[in-house]
Amino acid sequence: MGNSLLQAFIDWTGKIGLHYEFLASGYEAQIWRGGFITTLYLIVLLIPVSLAFGILFAAMLTSSRKLVSVPVRAFIEITRNTPTLVQLMFSFLVLNTLVSNVLGGAQNNPLSPFFWVVAVVGLHVAALHADAIRAGIEAVPEQTVEAARAIGFSRLEILRFVEAPLAIRASLPALVNNLINLVKLTTVGNAIAVSEITYASIMVWTQRDNVVELMIVILLFFSAINLAVARIGHWVEKRLAVPGFGVGS
Numbered sequence: 001m002g003n004s005l006l007q008a009f010i011d012w013t014g015k016i017g018l019h020y021e022f023l024a025s026g027y028e029a030q031i032w033r034g035g036f037i038t039t040l041y042l043i044v045l046l047i048p049v050s051l052a053f054g055i056l057f058a059a060m061l062t063s064s065r066k067l068v069s070v071p072v073r074a075f076i077e078i079t080r081n082t083p084t085l086v087q088l089m090f091s092f093l094v095l096n097t098l099v100s101n102v103l104g105g106a107q108n109n110p111l112s113p114f115f116w117v118v119a120v121v122g123l124h125v126a127a128l129h130a131d132a133i134r135a136g137i138e139a140v141p142e143q144t145v146e147a148a149r150a151i152g153f154s155r156l157e158i159l160r161f162v163e164a165p166l167a168i169r170a171s172l173p174a175l176v177n178n179l180i181n182l183v184k185l186t187t188v189g190n191a192i193a194v195s196e197i198t199y200a201s202i203m204v205w206t207q208r209d210n211v212v213e214l215m216i217v218i219l220l221f222f223s224a225i226n227l228a229v230a231r232i233g234h235w236v237e238k239r240l241a242v243p244g245f246g247v248g249s
Contacts, residue, residue, distance in 0.1 A: 031195070035199060035200025038189075039186055042114075046182055049122035050125040052126075055133060055168075056126075057127065058132075058137060061073060062138070117192070121182065128178045132171040136166065140162065176233030179233065180226045
């Protein structure tokens, strides 16, 4: 049944000038399916990694201790003002080489290209998250902070139980936009041979010369994922909305 439907799809698209014959080739189809799966793995890992570090960076940015806030601010400025691809290439070609040298050779280095994509893209988007959440923290009314302080909350408790929950609600639209950008940034992995969907597609179209067909699917694939991210983000915004504050105002 599955094979007949696949063949029917190949035949139908062939009539309109599109060539998806590679789907019937076990080896090429496997490479392509692997690219889809790898991209989904990257997205599933990167979303929580970027949010966790974004919250951490935002907390450090709002610290009154210069020793904590200044290094994070410097990292954020460098990160958001340089291309993600340049950051990835620097990390993989320079930092990864240094790690290999310290460990006595590349054979002893446990850090894979996949790791560097997660680390670089995750921290890049975390820097964008951090500024959005920082702005949300600074938007929390001073009266609310004073009320928490008056009932005995420590600075850390105010940040954890008062400022952070309100800040995240206020910054949700920006966070969702950053996550949409994160999904698109997974494609930089092809620069260091991480077999995500664009790299896998390049491997196929160099053999088949069917760039148009594969680009159509890639565009639809990322459009569908980002539509889902946007809709989920909108639902979360409505769910967490606080009347009179942030997205609920």
